[in-house]
Amino acid sequence: MSHVKYDNPAPDAAPSGAGPDVEVAIVGSGFSGLCMGIRLREQGIENFVILEKDTVFGGTWRVNNYPGAACDVPSHLYSFSFAQNAAWSRKFPQQSELLRYTEKLVEDYGLLRYIRLDTALLAADFDEENGCWQLRSSKGSFSAKSLVIATGALSQPVIPQIRGLENFRGRVFHSAQWQHDYDLAGKRVAVIGTGASAIQFVPEIVKKVAQLDLYQRTPPWVLPRPDRTISRFEQRLLRRVKPLQWLYRGLTYVLYEMRLVAFAKLPLLLHLIQPLARRHIRKQIPHDAGLRSKVTPDYALGCKRILLMNDYYPALARSNVAVLTDGIAEVRAHSVVGRNGEERAVDAIIFGTGFDVQHTLGAIAVRGRGGSLLSEAAAHGLEAYKGATLAGFPNYFMITGPNTGLGHNSMIYMIESGVNYVVRAIAMMRQQGLHSLEVKAQVQTEYNRGIQRRLRGTVWDSGCRSWYLTKDGKNNTLWPGFSFEYRQITRRFDAANYLLLKIAPEKNST
Numbered sequence: 001m002s003h004v005k006y007d008n009p010a011p012d013a014a015p016s017g018a019g020p021d022v023e024v025a026i027v028g029s030g031f032s033g034l035c036m037g038i039r040l041r042e043q044g045i046e047n048f049v050i051l052e053k054d055t056v057f058g059g060t061w062r063v064n065n066y067p068g069a070a071c072d073v074p075s076h077l078y079s080f081s082f083a084q085n086a087a088w089s090r091k092f093p094q095q096s097e098l099l100r101y102t103e104k105l106v107e108d109y110g111l112l113r114y115i116r117l118d119t120a121l122l123a124a125d126f127d128e129e130n131g132c133w134q135l136r137s138s139k140g141s142f143s144a145k146s147l148v149i150a151t152g153a154l155s156q157p158v159i160p161q162i163r164g165l166e167n168f169r170g171r172v173f174h175s176a177q178w179q180h181d182y183d184l185a186g187k188r189v190a191v192i193g194t195g196a197s198a199i200q201f202v203p204e205i206v207k208k209v210a211q212l213d214l215y216q217r218t219p220p221w222v223l224p225r226p227d228r229t230i231s232r233f234e235q236r237l238l239r240r241v242k243p244l245q246w247l248y249r250g251l252t253y254v255l256y257e258m259r260l261v262a263f264a265k266l267p268l269l270l271h272l273i274q275p276l277a278r279r280h281i282r283k284q285i286p287h288d289a290g291l292r293s294k295v296t297p298d299y300a301l302g303c304k305r306i307l308l309m310n311d312y313y314p315a316l317a318r319s320n321v322a323v324l325t326d327g328i329a330e331v332r333a334h335s336v337v338g339r340n341g342e343e344r345a346v347d348a349i350i351f352g353t354g355f356d357v358q359h360t361l362g363a364i365a366v367r368g369r370g371g372s373l374l375s376e377a378a379a380h381g382l383e384a385y386k387g388a389t390l391a392g393f394p395n396y397f398m399i400t401g402p403n404t405g406l407g408h409n410s411m412i413y414m415i416e417s418g419v420n421y422v423v424r425a426i427a428m429m430r431q432q433g434l435h436s437l438e439v440k441a442q443v444q445t446e447y448n449r450g451i452q453r454r455l456r457g458t459v460w461d462s463g464c465r466s467w468y469l470t471k472d473g474k475n476n477t478l479w480p481g482f483s484f485e486y487r488q489i490t491r492r493f494d495a496a497n498y499l500l501l502k503i504a505p506e507k508n509s510t
Contacts, residue, residue: 020132024048024426025144027121030059032150032399032415034102035080038109039423045430049144050111051137053120057106060152061098066178066197067204069095072225072308076245077252077410083108084249086239092227092308123365126394131435131501133395146426150399153477156356160192163330170334171348175201176355186210187347190336192328194220198352199307203315205350212321213336213344215328218304218465219295221277225308259408260482263302267459274301284313291316294323299464305407354467357405357477368393369438381470383448385439385497386490387479388421394436394499395429397422403451404486405468405477407460413483421490428493435501443497454480 023045026033029052040048056062061069071078075088078098083105089097106112116139123136124147133147157174159165165172173179175197188211191198198214199222206212238245262269278296285292295316297304316323327339337343366374372392374382384390387404388397399418406414429437455461455475460468468477479486 020130020145021142022047022049022144023430024146024148025121025133025135025142026050026148026150028052028059028150028152029057029115030061030150030152031080031102031412032152032419033059033148034105034109034111035415035419036148036150036399036422037111037114038082038105039419040426041109043423043427045426048114050115051119051121052115052117053138055118057115057117058099058102061095061102063176064197065095065099065180066175066201068200069197070200071095071098072196073256073410073412074252075230076249077256078412080105080412081249081416084245086245087235088230089235090227090229092225121364123367125367125371126369126396128369128436131395146395146397146429148397148399148422149401152400153355153357153405157351158353158356159351160353162192162328165331165349167333168331168349170346172351173349174351174353182348184209184348188345189213190215190344190346190349191352192349193352193354194218195352195354196220196305196307197354199309199312201350201352203309203311206315206318206321210320211346213346214316214321214323215336216294216323216325217327218299219297220304220307221297221301222280222295222307222309222312223277224280224310227310253409253413256409257482257484263408263460264454264458264480267300267302267457267462270301270459277301281313285317288317291323294325300459300462302407302459303462303464304466304468357467366393366396368396380472381474381476383444383476385444385447386418386421386486388418388490389425389439389444389498391439391441391444394438394501397425402476403448404479406483407468407478409483414479414486417483417487417490421493424493428495432500433502435503436499437501438499440497440499451480 024040026036026048029050033050037048037050071093074091075093076084078093079085079101085101106115118138120138121135122138125134127134127143131145133144135142135144135147157176159174171179171182184205185208187209189205189209190213191202192215194214194216199220202212202214238248262273281292281296285295295313315321324338329337329339331337331349335343335345336349368374369392374393377390377392382402384398384401387401390396390398399422400411400414404414404418405411425437452474455478458480460466460475460478468475470476
């Protein structure tokens with residue numbers, strides 16, 4: 001393979017001579033993709049692109065703009081350590097403020113010229129001869145030395161298969177594809193699903209709809225969200241006394257990190273908290289024992305994601321709301337029919353059914369060494385090494401890949417850790433002029449055996465069905481330990497666990 005020039009500062013221009021068009025192609029312009037771009041620039045790597053399938057960048061907090069959208073992690077922790085923000089207006093940030101933070105990142109770190117909007121990745125094939133990825137996008141084809149998937153776990157909305165849905169004559173949309181042009185005032189609305197988005201938008205829309213039918217399969221545990229306004233004085237103090245930002249962020253991190261003790265080390269501690277959660281239900285729904293029974297989970301607190309909301313239960317207790325738990329038999333032109341035979345007229349159906357975390361790339365065909373398909377590798381739940389690299393897929397990296405999700409703290413911390421690991425790998429490839437880099441299959445296997453061992457006995461292994469699990473009941477979503485443990489194992493790039501090739505395999509005599 002000819003020498004590849006990596007010093008080209010213009011992402012759209014291919015380097016002279018043979019070699020990839022860009023050094024790094026990043027897929028996704030949310031927190032992970034932007035962090036990757038920032039760290040690459042810090043390493044002096046300028047020849048990269050960030051592909052964004054939509055017409056505006058921003059990731060999760062641009063897409064999820066439904067009424068009431070907000071984060072359940074405190075603002076000062078849900079931001080990058082290198083780009084702290086003293087001007088958060090609330091303890092728990094709302095969608096609009098998080099989007100502004102994202103936009104400021106792009107401006108402050110000069111990322112706009114690297115972002116390719118309205119450019120969806122359609123296919124990716126590893127070129128074994130040249131040690132690079134051949135990429136096909138909606139705007140044309142090009143090659144990249146490394147491919148970094150930064151789409152996040154919550155990028156593929158799930159709309160369940162319901163008989164007759166295609167015959168419905170009203171509006172149908174998912175919470176992550178909110179149709180703001182549709183006026184819900186006076187409408188009869190069916191909300192299907194009671195996940196994190198539903199508990200936020202239901203209290204907002206219930207004020208204007210004529211009737212809201214909430215179809216619930218499994219009730220979530222919902223605890224109060226200790227939100228409040230951050231005063232101008234507090235903002236000025238944090239802005240002027242920088243160490244206070246670090247102190248406040250650090251204390252918040254420690255407080256949230258200690259929750260892992262209950263989730264993974266001593267799950268019995270959650271039994272002490274569960275009565276408080278039940279009391280919260282009784283306090284917010286004091287006069288309707290039947291409704292209280294419907295919304296009280298029958299599984300251990302923490303087995304599914306714990307949700308934080310202050311006005312969800314009162315919203316369900318309103319006279320224009322019905323919580324329906326018998327399931328859906330079919331959808332007709334203007335109604336939803338329950339499995340109990342009850343037919344209820346509706347004007348719109350809104351899905352709050354979450355995301356497909358097992359197939360985050362959707363229908364994109366990714367082929368690695370020997371033409372192996374990523375979709376086949378993920379058929380029973382994708383495994384990776386440190387959530388970042390995948391055997392059989394050289395020069396392929398993931399940010400917040402399998403088993404890097406958190407049930408107790410901020411994903412921003414995990415994003416920074418994973419990005420640092422991947423950037424170190426890419427920097428080493430450049431420094432040593434490597435043809436390709438690929439984690440050893442046995443290393444990946446042993447690593448994942450350890451992950452699954454550590455997940456046994458945690459609250460996530462207590463018997464409930466959740467989106468953390470594959471259809472086979474395997475948890476390939478959550479990180480089983482403290483987040484600082486993940487930071488520790490990604491602090492350096494462990495090259496000894498990788499196959500490092502300097503020339504194409506067929507030319508390599510070793």
